[in-house]
Amino acid sequence: MKTTKKRSSDKKITLVDVADASGVSAITVSRVINQPEKVSESLRIQVQKAIDSLGYIPNQHASSLASSKSRVIGVAIPSLSNIVFTEVLRGIYEVMGAAGYKVLLVDTHYSPLEEEKMVRTLLSQSPEGLIITGGDQTKACQNFLQKARIPIVQIMELLADPIDMNVGFAxxxxxxxxxxxxxxxxxxxxxxxxxxxxxxxxxxxxxxxxxxxxxxxxxxxxxxxxxxxxxxxxxxxxxxxxxxxxxxxxxxxxxxxxxxxxxxxxxxxxxxxxxxxxxxxxxxxxxxxxxxxxxxxxxxxxGRYEMGVQASEMIIRVLNEKPIESKKVDMGYExxxxxxxxxx
Amino acid sequence: MKTTKKRSSDKKITLVDVADASGVSAITVSRVINQPEKVSESLRIQVQKAIDSLGYIPNQHASSLASSKSRVIGVAIPSLSNIVFTEVLRGIYEVMGAAGYKVLLVDTHYSPLEEEKMVRTLLSQSPEGLIITGGDQTKACQNFLQKARIPIVQIMELLADPIDMNVGFAxxxxxxxxxxxxxxxxxxxxxxxxxxxxxxxxxxxxxxxxxxxxxxxxxxxxxxxxxxxxxxxxxxxxxxxxxxxxxxxxxxxxxxxxxxxxxxxxxxxxxxxxxxxxxxxxxxxxxxxxxxxxxxxxxxxxGRYEMGVQASEMIIRVLNEKPIESKKVDMGYExxxxxxxxxx
DNA sequence: AAGCGCAATGATTGCGCTATCATCAGCATA
DNA sequence: TATGCTGATGATAGCGCAATCATTGCGCTT
Missing domain, CATH: 3.40.50.2300 (Response regulator)
Structure with missing residues (x-):
């Protein structure tokens, strides 16, 4: 191991550093992380050791840029302080977390204009899917959403003409x-x-x-x-x-x-x-x-929690190219x- | 939902597309977005027009990679369904949103092990700052956090030996x-x-x-x-x-x-x-x-909301290289x- | 023994953007 | 006129990673 830099902890550690440290090529390190089954066990262990000892943490931005997969789901809700939405959120986090997606959450303060701004923010992160609240989007916002070509679920209420998918109740x-x-x-x-x-x-x-x-x-x-x-x-x-x-x-x-x-x-x-x-x-x-x-x-x-779960599962199914029963789900009420x- | 649309709208629109459409170089478009004061008004308007008509949305991953600035703040809380944390969150979103930061929120389910995993997730997004709950991190997690060299606030309780900054009460x-x-x-x-x-x-x-x-x-x-x-x-x-x-x-x-x-x-x-x-x-x-x-x-x-505000403001001050009064703030109670x- | 298939690994390239430096006009100064 | 300065714009070179294709070695078939 070369120590040209005395303060090894100063520089950010990259794939290449790990590759050098473990004597393999960068792409192999990448495979150890993303497709471990494609790497022989001995190398895998060797590389993993280097990863751990260097404390390497992959740079998600570089990964997303190279693969155009962000593993991010955008969520827009009108209010953080309303228990109704936090329970939906719980459902979303539960399912999305388990499926390896990060959730980027924004608060629209019940304003379609704010929502438009926030949706732009979300889209700039190239999310793989979007969950938004209701059907009250501005025209411009609808345009963005159409163009995004990602699965989108509008939640909370049932809409006559959803952008893509819809989960809610009457x-x-x-x-x-x-x-x-x-x-x-x-x-x-x-x-x-x-x-x-x-x-x-x-x-x-x-x-x-x-x-x-x-x-x-x-x-x-x-x-x-x-x-x-x-x-x-x-x-x-x-x-x-x-x-x-x-x-x-x-x-x-x-x-x-x-x-x-x-x-x-x-x-x-x-x-x-x-x-x-x-x-x-x-x-x-x-x-x-x-x-x-x-x-x-x-x-x-x-079923607020369930609504979050349902919306998340629909998105995941679409991302995995599995069929969904219906684009519109009525959660009912009692x-x-x-x-x-x-x-x- | 992959309808057979024409090619033109199929491709993602990039900075270069906007540059071509408005007859300037890519870097000028970048400036219009990030440092508009550095571009003459006429060009600025011209470029903005192209941005709007193309519906261009910047790719934040590319931006972050090139500039190593993510404009993301990571937040880890133990539970989404606890009103205590959602109010802190409100304060965080309020301040961070206004300052142009996105919030990446994770839920640790009150588990230090889960927290360690979640902190890795957060760090992989190269956040510019971090707000985490309490002082119960695993050793490995503390290591990561030290190495990250970004402002970190531990909230909710007062700690004898905070990682970086600390806001809470006794x-x-x-x-x-x-x-x-x-x-x-x-x-x-x-x-x-x-x-x-x-x-x-x-x-x-x-x-x-x-x-x-x-x-x-x-x-x-x-x-x-x-x-x-x-x-x-x-x-x-x-x-x-x-x-x-x-x-x-x-x-x-x-x-x-x-x-x-x-x-x-x-x-x-x-x-x-x-x-x-x-x-x-x-x-x-x-x-x-x-x-x-x-x-x-x-x-x-x-003051839960205030605690979120305080933590966020401390991070922002540090990021702007302004002095903070103290690394440790007791919010008190009544x-x-x-x-x-x-x-x- | 030659050829084949396959698993394991590597080299190259480019994702979309910005940092950095270069360029160039326009203008003031001496 | 020569000199420098300023503000506006552009060319180039990566950021760190994964897609793609290339290469290697090995066991197996014929």
Missing amino acids: HGRAGFDVVKHLLGQGYERIGFIGARMDPRVQQRMQGYKLALEQAGKFEKNYIVTTPEPSSIGVGGELFKSLMASTNGVVDAVFCVNDDLALGALFEAQRMNIRVPQDMAICGFNDIEAAEYVNPSLTSVSV IKKRASTSRL | HGRAGFDVVKHLLGQGYERIGFIGARMDPRVQQRMQGYKLALEQAGKFEKNYIVTTPEPSSIGVGGELFKSLMASTNGVVDAVFCVNDDLALGALFEAQRMNIRVPQDMAICGFNDIEAAEYVNPSLTSVSV IKKRASTSRL
Whole structure:
């Protein structure tokens, strides 16, 4: 081993260094790393020893450039602080990690313009696949995505015209079903509380509206929304607003997610409104607290983790040129009927 | 989805394509993208037009390889599903995004071995900086990190001997202070509920133990823990165990995080144990629900978002060769005293 | 003994970009 | 006029790796 450089730890160690140290050619070292079965065992061990002792770490950029394979999957979600997305992410990381893919994650802050910028960022890493949220991309963004010629899954909602693949569930129908459930429990004046009002929330609201209209019980002023992000605090505030603006006639509230619903529930308790006797409260997403809070909270359960898994597996199948059953997967949902809406 | 399209759109568009299309040299196009102030306005516009019309997206791998600047920051956290880390992440994304860095995020599942593998993955992307959690790295991992010669921040806890920089707070002291608070409120037999038992949780437990020993009130069997991940459900179970194994003599519980505390609180309600009269419950992390639940939950508030911001800013300062005030930052904490521990 | 097939290894080339240095006009200075 | 200086642009040479094709050696067949 030559030590022309005294500070061997100063320079970055490359394939060639390992090759020199183990007396083979660079390409053989490359094979030891990427296709070990193509190298004889003795050489493999010899090279591996050199790799370990030098602490060699391959340069992924060089590898990607040479092979045009990045082993990167890009993921764009609207918000990092929303548990809904972090659970989807868990599913994605689980599957992608196991399959040897890195995940490059960006946060679009619910803005299509931001999303466009972020998608550019993702594409500049030459990802082999992309998972993005919803169908609200800008025209320019759609163009980029088309051109990329990589598998893309749009998640969270079902889209009429997906860019490539699509995994989600029907938010509108879920909202519709929630209202049917509340009506079935004998609640008559059903309010709606919404925050952030992204496309999926809007769909839930449309479902709510449709169901009430069909029942002849829709009242515009039973709807209270805010563009602010959801939180328990906001849920409490909106509940108070709803009560105030309707003089307390509302006897049920459909909250567009569980944070709002918990906020409404806790506020109702403070206002001495009995849930579910005098007031039904229904959430959405079925976070863990819904099951354990007192009274337990009715909510719409969605396979978030599974959605991440499903999207990832579809991409991997396509990358491995295996057939996929369908480009569009409806994950469904289930209304978990609990104490907070049970008057019967 | 390989449709038979015409050749032209088949090929990836490179710098040279843009150069040809706009009649300049490749390097000028590169300048328009990276140092636009070095190109005359007329040329700049001309080139930009070609970029837009071709839909050119730079290949970051080639760029990184040529410049040895990746604009990537690696981040390793133990769990994606823990709100504690996602809020830190938010801070990191906020600052790093604004500064033009991409974040490559990996999940170590609380395992140093996994972490070592993940750090290798991160390093193979030649990140310009690294944010990792805690100080529990394997020897090999520490070696890699030393060799990397990039700014590294270890976050969440304060370390005696950090690899490079360190941002966190004193978990042990926080645990100690919680117990002091409970004692001060007149609670005498203080239990402990812990899950997952990672190093930071252990430190909190040590603080708990120390405070009780000093007060002559430590009882080994007041401690109930599980290696399982924390959840509200587990919190309820552990609370039941604690009550059972101590015949209900315990009059306060320090839960190592708010999920466990909420679980304990909800379970106490179901068991008709009055909080705070007969039982104090204290959590940790001060998630939003703590403030709004009834009774409101005493918890230890920590600037998680701020910790992410701080760590990111330190890295950016170092990368810009600006001085940092200190390599070690104590973010502190605050015990939010609320109804669940207020007997006075 | 010649030829064949195959596994193991190596030499060369180029992925797309930027660092570096070179070039050249335009202009001010002496 | 000669000299230097500045700002704008270009030519060239790799960055570290893997695709591609070439080479070698060895066992086996005929």
